[in-house]
Amino acid sequence: MRDIFEAELTQLGDNLVQLSERVNTAISAAGTALLTADVALAQQTISEDDAIDALARDTDDRAVLLLAQQAPVATDLRVVVSTLRMSATLERMGDLAQHIAQVARRSYPQCAIPEPVLPVFKALHQSSVSLAERLTRLLETRDLLEANAIERDDDIIDDLHHDTFSALLNPNWAGTTQETIDITLVGRYYERFGDHGVSIARRVIYLVTGTDIAHV
Amino acid sequence: MRDIFEAELTQLGDNLVQLSERVNTAISAAGTALLTADVALAQQTISEDDAIDALARDTDDRAVLLLAQQAPVATDLRVVVSTLRMSATLERMGDLAQHIAQVARRSYPQCAIPEPVLPVFKALHQSSVSLAERLTRLLETRDLLEANAIERDDDIIDDLHHDTFSALLNPNWAGTTQETIDITLVGRYYERFGDHGVSIARRVIYLVTGTDIAHV
Numbered sequence: 001m002r003d004i005f006e007a008e009l010t011q012l013g014d015n016l017v018q019l020s021e022r023v024n025t026a027i028s029a030a031g032t033a034l035l036t037a038d039v040a041l042a043q044q045t046i047s048e049d050d051a052i053d054a055l056a057r058d059t060d061d062r063a064v065l066l067l068a069q070q071a072p073v074a075t076d077l078r079v080v081v082s083t084l085r086m087s088a089t090l091e092r093m094g095d096l097a098q099h100i101a102q103v104a105r106r107s108y109p110q111c112a113i114p115e116p117v118l119p120v121f122k123a124l125h126q127s128s129v130s131l132a133e134r135l136t137r138l139l140e141t142r143d144l145l146e147a148n149a150i151e152r153d154d155d156i157i158d159d160l161h162h163d164t165f166s167a168l169l170n171p172n173w174a175g176t177t178q179e180t181i182d183i184t185l186v187g188r189y190y191e192r193f194g195d196h197g198v199s200i201a202r203r204v205i206y207l208v209t210g211t212d213i214a215h216v
Numbered sequence: 217m218r219d220i221f222e223a224e225l226t227q228l229g230d231n232l233v234q235l236s237e238r239v240n241t242a243i244s245a246a247g248t249a250l251l252t253a254d255v256a257l258a259q260q261t262i263s264e265d266d267a268i269d270a271l272a273r274d275t276d277d278r279a280v281l282l283l284a285q286q287a288p289v290a291t292d293l294r295v296v297v298s299t300l301r302m303s304a305t306l307e308r309m310g311d312l313a314q315h316i317a318q319v320a321r322r323s324y325p326q327c328a329i330p331e332p333v334l335p336v337f338k339a340l341h342q343s344s345v346s347l348a349e350r351l352t353r354l355l356e357t358r359d360l361l362e363a364n365a366i367e368r369d370d371d372i373i374d375d376l377h378h379d380t381f382s383a384l385l386n387p388n389w390a391g392t393t394q395e396t397i398d399i400t401l402v403g404r405y406y407e408r409f410g411d412h413g414v415s416i417a418r419r420v421i422y423l424v425t426g427t428d429i430a431h432v
């Protein structure tokens with residue numbers, strides 16, 4: 001019985017890593033599509049969100065089945081409940097990547113992000129990809145150094161997000177209203193990547209150490 | 217044993233209704249603060265988000281304890297798992313209300329929403345309050361007519377959200393960049409209220425009927 005349980009728990013963890021890998025790919029592709037006005041890549045990213053949703057659903061179904069059949073307690077229960085939460089968070093990150101790809105697609109053949117703020121969005125893209133890669137490694141290895149680095153990535157993202165507003169509110173800003181709207185929304189999506197990443201990092205810290213810093 | 221379980225399940229449901237009531241109050245207060253530039257009400261709404269977070273945490277703790285101590289299966293398990301999800305969604309709606317109140321506070325003594333789009337945001341406020349009130353009633357009564365009406369409120373919110381972009385992109389739009397940013401963000405927060413409301417409505421439909429329309 002315990003062997004089956006361990007195998008199912010491992011499978012659940014593998015599912016979460018797979019989900020994280022797919023989200024990682026989506027974030028990377030959406031950002032590239034945005035920054036290079038690549039409409040085919042944007043379209044592909046939008047289409048692939050269904051697979052992320054399906055994998056999140058499968059993960060949830062496995063977690064609920066595990067609760068029903070094995071009635072885990074203590075740490076095992078915490079792992080299963082946390083998996084349910086992390087899968088919802090990853091699914092949401094996939095939605096945000098899809099939103100970024102939609103902005104890229106709507107603006108095509110133009111780049112949604114005009115020249116003056118392109119460096120800020122390149123940096124947001126890099127930090128978000130870094131954060132997503134760390135998330136996958138964190139879920140694979142439970143190495144808490146990754147969790148700490150995710151918090152740092154989030155700080156960088158927050159600063160860059162602030163920079164997007166500074167650029168828009170600079171008297172020299174000469175973009176169109178559509179550009180202002182797109183920058184505001186896309187900046188917000190990147191900020192949310194950071195928040196979601198930190199939320200998962202803190203859940204893993206809690207699972208590994210028993211210390212809840214999510215609510216500090 | 218079954219009696220204790222039933223009592224705990226009822227308590228869990230009561231917690232969720234209380235959480236929904238608080239979120240309802242926050243959405244109503246945040247919108248009023250925004251539309252009337254009431255900085256005291258904005259501040260109060262921002263402060264009260266801690267209580268929402270604490271109640272969501274308490275609800276989650278009870279749900280996990282119930283899983284550990286009672287090992288529910290079938291419908292009972294679905295109720296407990298759904299409660300975990302709905303509490304996270306309600307907590308997030310509280311955050312969004314707090315964000316709206318923060319925009320109201322930052323703009324004070326000016327109203328963040330300029331005259332030309334004030335009617336659209338009044339309508340967004342009304343539909344969101346309607347949706348939040350329905351959510352509370354739905355969680356109390358499980359009356360699926362409320363769930364259907366929540367979907368309709370969300371459709372109205374989506375149309376109004378679209379109207380905010382139409383106003384911004386109209387050649388006559390003469391607002392400042394800060395106003396464009398605020399309208400874009402606040403419009404987005406209202407749109408998310410609708411999405412979250414629908415997500416909860418579909419979970420309740422699933423609990424009551426066993427039909428999953430969340431993934432249709």
